[in-house]
Amino acid sequence: MIEATPKLHVAPKISVVVPVKNGGDFIYKTLQTVSCALADLQAEVIVVTNGSSDDTADEAQEAARSLKAVQIRVIVVTEPIGKAGALLLGFSRCVADRIGFIDGDLGDYRQSVMASDIRTMAIMAANDACVIAQRSHRTCPYRAFISRVYNTYARVLFSLDVSDAQCGIKFFPINVIRNAPAGTLRGGLEIDVRILSLVNLSGYRIRIHTIDWDTSASLNIIGAVRFAALVGVPMALRLLRLRATLPRFVSQ
Numbered sequence: 001m002i003e004a005t006p007k008l009h010v011a012p013k014i015s016v017v018v019p020v021k022n023g024g025d026f027i028y029k030t031l032q033t034v035s036c037a038l039a040d041l042q043a044e045v046i047v048v049t050n051g052s053s054d055d056t057a058d059e060a061q062e063a064a065r066s067l068k069a070v071q072i073r074v075i076v077v078t079e080p081i082g083k084a085g086a087l088l089l090g091f092s093r094c095v096a097d098r099i100g101f102i103d104g105d106l107g108d109y110r111q112s113v114m115a116s117d118i119r120t121m122a123i124m125a126a127n128d129a130c131v132i133a134q135r136s137h138r139t140c141p142y143r144a145f146i147s148r149v150y151n152t153y154a155r156v157l158f159s160l161d162v163s164d165a166q167c168g169i170k171f172f173p174i175n176v177i178r179n180a181p182a183g184t185l186r187g188g189l190e191i192d193v194r195i196l197s198l199v200n201l202s203g204y205r206i207r208i209h210t211i212d213w214d215t216s217a218s219l220n221i222i223g224a225v226r227f228a229a230l231v232g233v234p235m236a237l238r239l240l241r242l243r244a245t246l247p248r249f250v251s252q
Helices: 027-038 056-066 082-093 104-108 115-125 141-158 191-201 221-245
Strands: 014-020 043-050 071-077 098-102 130-135 169-173 206-211
Touching: 014 027, 014 082, 014 104, 014 115, 027 043, 027 056, 027 104, 027 115, 043 056, 043 082, 056 071, 071 082, 082 098, 082 191, 098 115, 115 130, 115 169, 115 206, 130 191, 141 191, 141 221, 169 191, 191 206, 191 221
Parallel strands: 014 043, 014 098, 043 071, 130 206
Antiparallel strands: 098 169, 130 169
């Protein structure tokens, strides 16, 4: 692991983690958007490159050198540790009381999230405990169906009053992570629901900000079935085990 730890000139009020793997084609654009969004908000950005085999680390480090609106720190992890592992590593380096994460592939989407949306959410997070993004639509019907099933499942298990738990832009208090029961954040792509379940358990309010962000990738029926079997079912089983280990949830 390679980690640069530049001196913080001003203590940040918000720390944002950006996990990314093999994002050489889009991570610079993502960081441009994030940098513009968080300018003048006393923020830091921590990029965690996760087992990338392309020039993701070089592009992220170039962004850290050239984008001056916020301080960008880059942690290069040569071995794959997954999105959850990248997020937890980034969270462990956060120094602000308010933290968040933004998926590194933000810049790879046909309908990119505007910097104004991220900025609005960051400002909301200063006044509310937890702010999450919710996509306004899905153009791929199979993805939309899988998303509805998964989010319904998460709502039932964890009493979450959200309809898009997996959208990759979230802000919340760092104490949600620091006070998490042992093992509750270990898992895979369901890390978003794990975090929201802990937010809910802590009794924090969850606010929703609707954005126009849709993936350019599409699935046919065979791809949808394969995704559900290989990714969706294991995620669902891990969440079921998580629910069995956590105490009763505070209703919102």
